[in-house]
Amino acid sequence: MITPKWDNRFMNLAKMVSTWSKDKVTGVGAVIVNDDKKVISVGFNGFARGINDDVDCRHESPEKHHWTIHAERNCILEADIPLKGMTLYCTFFTCSVCAQEITQKGLKRVVAPEPDWNHPRYGEGQRIAVEMYKEKGIEVTFYKEKVNNHIAFWEIGCGGGKVHDIVTEDKFFEYIEYYKKKLLERGEKVSGYTINKDLGLIEFDLGAENKKHLLSFGEYEINDFIFGRK
Numbered sequence: 001m002i003t004p005k006w007d008n009r010f011m012n013l014a015k016m017v018s019t020w021s022k023d024k025v026t027g028v029g030a031v032i033v034n035d036d037k038k039v040i041s042v043g044f045n046g047f048a049r050g051i052n053d054d055v056d057c058r059h060e061s062p063e064k065h066h067w068t069i070h071a072e073r074n075c076i077l078e079a080d081i082p083l084k085g086m087t088l089y090c091t092f093f094t095c096s097v098c099a100q101e102i103t104q105k106g107l108k109r110v111v112a113p114e115p116d117w118n119h120p121r122y123g124e125g126q127r128i129a130v131e132m133y134k135e136k137g138i139e140v141t142f143y144k145e146k147v148n149n150h151i152a153f154w155e156i157g158c159g160g161g162k163v164h165d166i167v168t169e170d171k172f173f174e175y176i177e178y179y180k181k182k183l184l185e186r187g188e189k190v191s192g193y194t195i196n197k198d199l200g201l202i203e204f205d206l207g208a209e210n211k212k213h214l215l216s217f218g219e220y221e222i223n224d225f226i227f228g229r230k
């Protein structure tokens with residue numbers, strides 16, 4: 001089963017693949033996976049193999065639309081096996097032509113960011129793509145960037161513990177160092193710490209008597225902390 005966690009992973013992979021595109025305006029990446037979470041194919045928007053993509057005028061609109069293969073289509077063309085029942089991830093919502101191919105190949109799910117339905121160039125094709133998916137029974141997931149990239153830290157204590165701080169994921173280690181400094185300032189003899197990701201626990205070693213100071217952490221969810229407690 002493909003969980004939201006894996007949706008994130010495959011979308012991140014599609015984003016990475018999109019950087020391989022030489023398109024001057026929008027690099028798009030696509031990934032096809034099967035139900036076992038196995039990557040079957042990747043594709044980006046670019047020219048066919050053997051076609052010179054270093055000719056500048058071929059990259060100018062409207063000419064480029066004749067040269068460029070869309071990422072989703074490339075991904076389908078690159079796959080060596082039947083794609084029935086598989087999922088396609090794409091960093092840009094599919095056009096109607098790619099939707100035709102996705103439908104015809106029997107994919108069962110499309111994951112992509114919700115398009116700008118009123119976009120003068122793409123909106124109409126994307127609306128038709130969705131109509132096609134609905135009619136065929138292809139599941140569409142409008143992917144949202146993970147907005148909740150915050151981590152909460154709290155101390156274990158009576159009453160369920162107290163939230164200390166909420167930081168963004170990239171500040172995880174910085175916060176631990178900050179917390180360690182605070183413990184040292186309080187006179188605790190912190191010699192080091194270990195992070196137990198499974199338990200969501202940081203164990204600060206205090207001195208030689210095997211004493212520990214425990215700090216819990218976990219993904220911050222707004223509802224968890226209504227009362228300042230987890």
Ligand SMILES: [Zn+2]
Pocket residue numbers: 070072073094095096097098099
């Ligand atoms: Zn397309």
